[in-house]
Amino acid sequence: MQRPQPPFMNSEETLPPQHKILRLPPNMDAVVYAQYGSPDVLSVTQVKSPTPTPDQVTIRVHSAGVNPIDYRLRKGQAKWLLPGHFPRIPGYDVAGEVVFAPADSGMKPGDRVMAFLDSRYGGGYAEYACCHPTSVAPIPPGMSFDDAAALPLAGSTALQSLRDHGKLQSGDSVLINGASGGVGAFAVQIAKAYGATVTGVASGENEAFVRSLGADEFMDYTETDFTKLDRTWNLVFDAAGKSDYFSSHSVLADNGHYVSTEPDFSGAMISVLTKFLSKQGTIMLANPDADDLHELIRLYEQGQLKVVLDDVIEMSEATAAHQKIQNGVDRGKLVLRVK
Ligand SMILES: NC(=O)c1ccc[n+]([C@@H]2O[C@H](COP(=O)([O-])OP(=O)(O)OC[C@H]3O[C@@H](n4cnc5c(N)ncnc54)[C@H](OP(=O)(O)O)[C@@H]3O)[C@@H](O)[C@H]2O)c1
Secondary structure (H helix, E strand, O other): OOOOOOOOEOOOOOOOHHHOOEOOOOEEEEEEEOOOOOHHHOEEEEEEOOOOOOOOEEEEEEEEEEOHHHHHHHHOOOOOOOOOOOOEOOOOEEEEEEEEOOHHHOOOOOOEEEEEOOOOOOOOOEOEEEEOHHHEEEOOOOOOHHHHHHOHHHHHHHHHHHHHHOOOOOOOEEEEEOOOOHHHHHHHHHHHHOOOEEEEEEOHHHHHHHHHOOOOEEEEOOOOOHHHOOOOEEEEEEOOOOOOHHHHHHHEEEEEEEEEOOOOHHHHHHHHHOOOOOOEEEEOOOOOOHHHHHHHHHHHHOOOOOOOEEEEEEHHHHHHHHHHHHHOOOOOEEEEEOO
C-alpha cells in the first residue's frame, strides 16, 4: 500500500528533504499586470506557479497585504530602479500555510506563517509565493491570516525607522507624521511600547483613532505645520513622506534624528551628508528580516501592538484595492483575500 504523500511533494524518501522535488500545480491564479498604468491594468489570470530554489520556503497564500509601493511600482514610478520583468505580480506581504520548507528552516508543511517577500519584484497577490526563511515568521495563535498579512512590510518599516534609523530611546519625544496610515499606526504603538512620548500627526477626522493607538498628543496637518512650531522632538519620523530634513531641522532636538519613508536621490544624499552632524537625517528603505517580524509578534502577543484593518478585499477586486490604496485609505491597513 502506498503511503500518503504531503501535498505537492514527491515521495523520494531516500533523498534529504531539501533535495525532494517540489510539485506545485503547474498554474495558479494571480493578479498580474503586463504594462505600467492605472489600476485597470490589473487582472486575475492563470500564470505559471513559482519555481522555488531548494533554500526557499513555498507558501500557499491566504491573504496578501496591499501597500502604497504596490501602486507606485504599477504606475512605473520606480522603473529606473526596477525595470521590465512583465508580467508582474504585485505584493510584498503574504500570510498563509507552508507547502514546502528547507529541512534546516524549522518550518514544515502546514505551518501558518507570515512573510515580507524578499524578491525585488514582489509576487504576493498569488496563490503561491516563495522566499527565503530569513523573511518568514510563524503566525501567533489567535492571529488571523488577514491581520498577519497586514503586518510585515508596514510593521518592519515602522520598527526599523524608529529603532534602527531613529535610535529611539525610552523617554524620547517622537513626532510621527502620517500616524493614521499603515506605517504610522504601527509606529505610534511601537514608539509607546519602547517608552517614548508620542505626538501623532494626521487629518482631524483621525484624531480619536490616533489617540486610541496611544498617542499622547495629536496634530491635524490641515491646521498645524509641525515644522513651523517653536519646540523640538528627539525624533521626527515622517511615515507619510510629506516633509523633508531641512524644513524639519528646527524642530529636531540636539542629537535628534529625522527619518522619512520617501526615497529619492536627494534623500539618499541627506543620509550621507548628515551622518556626522548633530541632527541626522535618514531616508529609509525597509528590509525583510525575520528577526524584526519576531519582534513585532512579541509586541502583538504582549498586547502592545494591534493590527487595524481598513478593509479586506477579494483578490478578484484587486483593481478596486489599488484605487483605494492610491487614493489613501481611511485608517490602518488594506488586505487582499487570496484564498
Ligand atoms: N521607504 C520604505 O521602505 C517604505 C516602506 C513603507 C511605506 N513607504 C511609503 O510610506 C508612505 C506611507 O505608507 P503607508 O502604508 O503608511 O500609507 P497610507 O496607509 O496610505 O497612510 C498615509 C498616511 O499619510 C497621512 N497623510 C496624508 N497626507 C498627509 C500630509 N499632507 N501630511 C501628513 N500626513 C499626511 C494620512 O493621514 P490621513 O489619512 O489622516 O489624511 C495617513 O496617515 C507611502 O508613501 C509609502 O510609499 C516607504
